[in-house]
Amino acid sequence: MLELRDIVVRYGHNQGAVTAVDEVSLTVAAGSVVGLVGESGSGKSTLARAAVGLAPLTSGTILWKGAGLDPRGRPPLQYVFQDPYASLNPRMSVGASIAEGLPRASGRQERPARVTELLEMVRLDPGDVHKRPRQLSGGQRQRVAIARALAAEPEVLIADEITSALDVSVQGAVLNLLKEIQTRTGVGILFISHNLAVVRYIADSIAVMKSGRLVEHGTTEDVIERSAHPYTKQLLEAVPTMTMGNGRS
Amino acid sequence: MSWSRTRHHLSSPLGVVTVALLLLLVATAVVAPLLLGDRATEIAGGALQAGPSAAHPFGTDALGRDVLTRTLVATRLSLVLALLVVGIGVACGLIIGTVPVVLGRRAGRAVVAVLNLMVAFPGLLLALFLAMIFGVGARGAVLSMAIAFAPSFARLTHTTASGVANADYVSAARLLRVPRWRILIRHVIPNISEPLVINATSQVGAALLSISALSYIGFGVQPPQYDWGRMLADGLPAIYTNPAAALAPSIMIVVAGLAFVLAGELLTQVLGGSQHGHLRLPSLRSQRRDMAPAETPPPGEEVLRIERLTVTVPGETAPFSPVVDVSMRLRRGEIVGLVGESGSGKSLTAMAVAQLTSYPNVAEADVHQIKGNELRRMRPRDRERLLGTSLAMVFQDPMSSLNPTLKVGRQLAEVAETHERLGRRDAWRRAVDRLSAVLITDPQARAKQYPMAFSGGMRQRASIAMGLMAQPALIVADEPTTALDVTVQKEVLGLLRRISRESDAAVLMISHDIAVVAENASRVLVMYAGRVVEELPVSGLAEAAHPYTRALIASIPDMSTDRSRPLANIPGRPPHASDLPPGCAFAPRCGRADDRCRQARPELADSGGGGAVACWHPLLPVLESEA
Numbered sequence: 001m002l003e004l005r006d007i008v009v010r011y012g013h014n015q016g017a018v019t020a021v022d023e024v025s026l027t028v029a030a031g032s033v034v035g036l037v038g039e040s041g042s043g044k045s046t047l048a049r050a051a052v053g054l055a056p057l058t059s060g061t062i063l064w065k066g067a068g069l070d071p072r073g074r075p076p077l078q079y080v081f082q083d084p085y086a087s088l089n090p091r092m093s094v095g096a097s098i099a100e101g102l103p104r105a106s107g108r109q110e111r112p113a114r115v116t117e118l119l120e121m122v123r124l125d126p127g128d129v130h131k132r133p134r135q136l137s138g139g140q141r142q143r144v145a146i147a148r149a150l151a152a153e154p155e156v157l158i159a160d161e162i163t164s165a166l167d168v169s170v171q172g173a174v175l176n177l178l179k180e181i182q183t184r185t186g187v188g189i190l191f192i193s194h195n196l197a198v199v200r201y202i203a204d205s206i207a208v209m210k211s212g213r214l215v216e217h218g219t220t221e222d223v224i225e226r227s228a229h230p231y232t233k234q235l236l237e238a239v240p241t242m243t244m245g246n247g248r249s
Numbered sequence: 250m251s252w253s254r255t256r257h258h259l260s261s262p263l264g265v266v267t268v269a270l271l272l273l274l275v276a277t278a279v280v281a282p283l284l285l286g287d288r289a290t291e292i293a294g295g296a297l298q299a300g301p302s303a304a305h306p307f308g309t310d311a312l313g314r315d316v317l318t319r320t321l322v323a324t325r326l327s328l329v330l331a332l333l334v335v336g337i338g339v340a341c342g343l344i345i346g347t348v349p350v351v352l353g354r355r356a357g358r359a360v361v362a363v364l365n366l367m368v369a370f371p372g373l374l375l376a377l378f379l380a381m382i383f384g385v386g387a388r389g390a391v392l393s394m395a396i397a398f399a400p401s402f403a404r405l406t407h408t409t410a411s412g413v414a415n416a417d418y419v420s421a422a423r424l425l426r427v428p429r430w431r432i433l434i435r436h437v438i439p440n441i442s443e444p445l446v447i448n449a450t451s452q453v454g455a456a457l458l459s460i461s462a463l464s465y466i467g468f469g470v471q472p473p474q475y476d477w478g479r480m481l482a483d484g485l486p487a488i489y490t491n492p493a494a495a496l497a498p499s500i501m502i503v504v505a506g507l508a509f510v511l512a513g514e515l516l517t518q519v520l521g522g523s524q525h526g527h528l529r530l531p532s533l534r535s536q537r538r539d540m541a542p543a544e545t546p547p548p549g550e551e552v553l554r555i556e557r558l559t560v561t562v563p564g565e566t567a568p569f570s571p572v573v574d575v576s577m578r579l580r581r582g583e584i585v586g587l588v589g590e591s592g593s594g595k596s597l598t599a600m601a602v603a604q605l606t607s608y609p610n611v612a613e614a615d616v617h618q619i620k621g622n623e624l625r626r627m628r629p630r631d632r633e634r635l636l637g638t639s640l641a642m643v644f645q646d647p648m649s650s651l652n653p654t655l656k657v658g659r660q661l662a663e664v665a666e667t668h669e670r671l672g673r674r675d676a677w678r679r680a681v682d683r684l685s686a687v688l689i690t691d692p693q694a695r696a697k698q699y700p701m702a703f704s705g706g707m708r709q710r711a712s713i714a715m716g717l718m719a720q721p722a723l724i725v726a727d728e729p730t731t732a733l734d735v736t737v738q739k740e741v742l743g744l745l746r747r748i749s750r751e752s753d754a755a756v757l758m759i760s761h762d763i764a765v766v767a768e769n770a771s772r773v774l775v776m777y778a779g780r781v782v783e784e785l786p787v788s789g790l791a792e793a794a795h796p797y798t799r800a801l802i803a804s805i806p807d808m809s810t811d812r813s814r815p816l817a818n819i820p821g822r823p824p825h826a827s828d829l830p831p832g833c834a835f836a837p838r839c840g841r842a843d844d845r846c847r848q849a850r851p852e853l854a855d856s857g858g859g860g861a862v863a864c865w866h867p868l869l870p871v872l873e874s875e876a
C-alpha cells in the first residue's frame with residue numbers, strides 16, 4: 001500500500017514561495033479507492049504528482065509497503081492524466097503507446113497478445129491498435145491512456161481528473177470501466193476530481209483538500225452524510241442537481 | 250498530414266512553382282556535369298572574355314571557356330556544398346539541442362548558456378574566423394559555415410524540444426521507466442521534426458549564399474574547382490567588358506536561394522496545416538432567396554430572433570456546415586440554455602449570434618434581429634453600435650476578453666468610452682461600479698490591478714463586468730463556468746441569474762453540462778450534430794421527448810445515484826459534421842432507431858409538451874416506465 005507522510009511541496013523561494021501541499025498524510029490501501037476532492041489550486045494534483053516523482057518533494061516521505069520507493073525497479077504506481085489530448089504521443093500508434101507500458105521482461109512474442117488483451121479490457125476494438133490518437137475521440141483516448149497505465153501492472157493507479165476533459169455522455173462509460181477494472185484486478189486507485197457526485201460514485205473513502213491542507217478524510221458515507229468541515233458542506237451544496245427550474249423560482 | 254491535403258497544397262501556384270524549380274535544380278545538378286563537364290573546361294581559343302554571342306549566350310571567361318556551360322555545371326558543387334553545410338549543421342544542432350533533454354536539468358542549463366552566447370555572436374564573423382583556422386578550400390568553408398550555423402539550430406531544437414519534454418505523454422513515459430534515449434527518439438524527436446525540417450529547408454538558401462560569399466572572397470572553392478561564388482569572383486574583374494559573366498552565376502544563386510525559401514514555405518503549409526489557401530464556398534444565399542422569412546412583427550419583448558442560422562467552414566477538402574438551420578427567440582429577462590456534446594456546434598452558434606464569425610467561416614441566416622432590428626439590413630456602423638451596446642459575450646476563458654497588459658478598470662472604462670463616448674472619469678467610475686456589481690470586493694483597488702492578479706473566478710466576473718459596461722439586452726455566455734470549480738461555478742451562475750433578473754437582460758447560456766442549464770435556465774435547446782433536436786421548458790426535462798435528451802440527463806451522476814449499478818452512458822460518439830449519416834444523426838447511437846430513422850431526417854415539430862422535438866419516435870410522458 002501507498003503511504004504519503006507529511007508531504008510538503010513548496011514552489012519558488014523566499015517571499016514568492018507558494019506552499020502547494022502543506023503537511024498532508026494520506027494512505028491508499030491495496031484494493032481500495034480513495035477519492036480526493038477540492039477546488040482547483042487546492043493541491044490535489046501536486047500531491048499526486050509528488051507521489052510519483054513528477055513534482056519535487058520539499059519534505060515528507062513516500063512509503064511503499066513500509067519502505068521507500070525504488071527509483072529503478074518496476075514502478076508500483078501509475079498515473080492517468082487529465083487531458084487525453086495531451087497525454088498521448090500524437091506520432092505513436094495506440095498499440096505502440098500501450099506496449100511502452102509493458103514490463104521490459106515480457107517477451108517479444110507475447111507483447112502483441114498483451115496489447116490486444118489490454119485493449120479489450122478497456123473496451124476498445126483490438127483493430128484500433130494501429131490508429132493514431134487523432135483518429136480517436138476523447139473518451140477513446142482516455143481508455144488508451146488507462147490501458148497504457150495498466151500495462152505496467154501497477155498496484156496503485158492515480159487518476160487525476162480523468163473525466164474532466166470528457167463530455168458527460170462519455171464520462172459514465174469511463175467511470176464504469178474504471179470501477180470494473182478495479183473489481184477485477186484489485187488495483188488500488190487514488191481518484192482525484194472536483195466533482196463530488198463523481199467521487200461519491202466511485203470511491204470508498206473521501207479526502208477533502210483546501211489550500212494545500214487536508215481538511216477532512218473519512219468513509220464516503222461519513223463525508224457525504226455527516227460532513228464535519230464547513231468547506232465540505234460548501235462543496236456538497238455546489239453540486240449541480242437535476243432538480244429543474246429551481247433557479248428561476 | 251493527409252495525402253489529399255498534400256496534393257491540395259502541391260497543386261497551388263506556390264506548390265507548382267516550388268516543385269518545378271527544385272526539380273529543375275536537381276536535374277541540372279545531376280545531368281549538367283555528365284553532359285557538359287568536358288565542354289565546360291574546353292578552351293575555345295581566341296575569344297577571351299568575349300561578350301554574349303550565339304555560341305556563348307553569356308560570353309566566355311578569362312580563359313575563353315563558355316560561361317553558361319560552366320554555370321550549369323557548377324550547380325552540382327554549389328548545391329552539394331550548401332546541403333553539406335545544412336546537413337552537418339543540423340546534425341550538430343540536433344545533438345547539442347537535445348542533450349539537455351537527455352542529461353537532465355543541470356547539464357541542460359550549462360548547454361543553454363553556452364548556446365545563447367554563441368547565437369549572440371555574428372555567424373558570418375565566426376565562419377570567417379573558423380575558415381582562417383581550417384585554411385582555404387571547400388572543406389574548410391563547409392565546416393566553418395556548418396559550425397557557425399549549428400548554434401542557432403541547436404537553440405531552435407532546444408526550445409521546441411523542451412516544450413515537448415514537458416508534455417504529459419513524456420511524463421507518462423518517464424513514469425513507465427522508458428529509458429531517456431528512447432524517450433528522445435520516440436517521443437521528442439518525432440514531435441519536433443516538423444519545425445526543424447521547415448527551418449533546415451529554408452536555411453539551405455542561406456547556406457548557399459554564405460558559401461558563395463566565402464568562395465567569392467577566396468576562402469572557399471579553389472581552382473580548378475568552381476562553384477557559383479568562384480565564378481562570380483572570376484567574372485567581376487571583367488564586369489565592364491562582359492557583365493553577363495557575372496550575371497549568370499548571380500541569377501543562379503538568387504533562383505536557387507529562392508527555391509529553398511519557397512520550399513520552406515510550402516513545407517510549413519503542408520506540415521503545419523495552414524487552413525488558408527484557396528477556399529471555395531458554395532453560395533448558400535442564392536439557394537435561399539426564394540424562402541421568405543416568416544413575417545410576424547417583432548414584439549417589443551423580443552431581444553434576439555434568429556431563423557435558420559447556418560455556419561459553413563472550409564474543411565480539409567470540401568466545405569461543410571457544423572451548424573444547420575438553428576432558430577431561436579429570446580425574450581427580455583429570459584435565460585435560455587443551449588446544451589450538447591462538444592463539437593455539436595454550440596460555440597459556432599454563439600459566435601454567429603454575436604456576429605463574430607470570422608473568415609474563413611461563413612454564417613448565414615434568414616432572419617437575424619436584435620431588439621427588433623434586422624442586422625442584415627443595417628449599415629455596418631449602426632450594426633456595430635447596436636451590437637456594442639446591446640450584446641455582451643462571456644467566454645469560457647475570461648482571458649480571451651481581458652487584455653493582460655491593461656489594468657482591469659481601464660479595460661472596462663474603455664468600453665464605455667468607445668461605445669457611449671463617456672469621459673474618462675465617468676467611465677472609470679462606471680467600471681468600479683460594475684466591478685462591485687459582480688461582487689468583486691474592494692473594487693476601487695481591484696480596478697487598478699492587472700488581470701493576472703485575479704483568480705480564475707474573479708477574472709470571469711471581471712469579464713462579465715465588462716459585458717455590463719453598456720446595458721446589454723442580451724448576454725451570450727459560452728461555457729462560462731466550465732473552467733471553474735463547482736463552488737466558484739455556483740457563484741458565477743448566480744451572478745448571471747441576478748443580472749438577468751435585475752436588468753431584464755436575456756441570457757443565452759451555453760454548456761455541455763445539462764445540469765448547469767437545468768439549474769439556471771427556464772428553457773433549453775438541445776443541439777446534436779449541428780441541429781437543434783429538442784426545445785423544451787426546463788420543467789419538462791425529466792419527460793424530454795427526444796431519446797438523446799433523455800440519455801444526456803441519465804448519464805449525469807448526482808448525489809443520489811445508485812453506487813452499486815453501472816452509470817448510464819451513450820454508446821458510440823457523435824458523427825463529425827462533415828460526415829453525417831443520411832437520416833437522423835443520432836440513429837447510430839439510438840436504441841429506438843429503425844429503418845425510417847436511418848433513411849429520413851426528422852424535422853423539428855411540436856412535441857405537445859410545450860416544446861418541439863425532431864424525432865420519428867419521441868418518448869411520450871405516458872409511456873415512461875420507472876422499472
Ligand SMILES: Nc1ncnc2c1ncn2[C@@H]1O[C@H](COP(=O)(O)OP(=O)(O)O)[C@@H](O)[C@H]1O
Binds near residue numbers: 589591595596
Ligand atoms: N474554425 C473552424 N474550422 C473548421 N471547423 C471548425 C471550426 N470551428 C469549429 N469547427 C468544427 O465545428 C464543429 C462544432 O464546433 P463548436 O461550435 O466549437 O462545438 P461546441 O462549442 O459545441 O463544442 C466541430 O466539428 C468543429 O470541429
Ligand code: SF4
Binds near residue numbers: 795837842865
Ligand atoms: S429519429 Fe429515430 S434514431 Fe433519431 S432520435 Fe428519434 S428514434 Fe432515435
Ligand SMILES: [Mg+2]
Binds near residue numbers: 728
Ligand atoms: Mg465550445
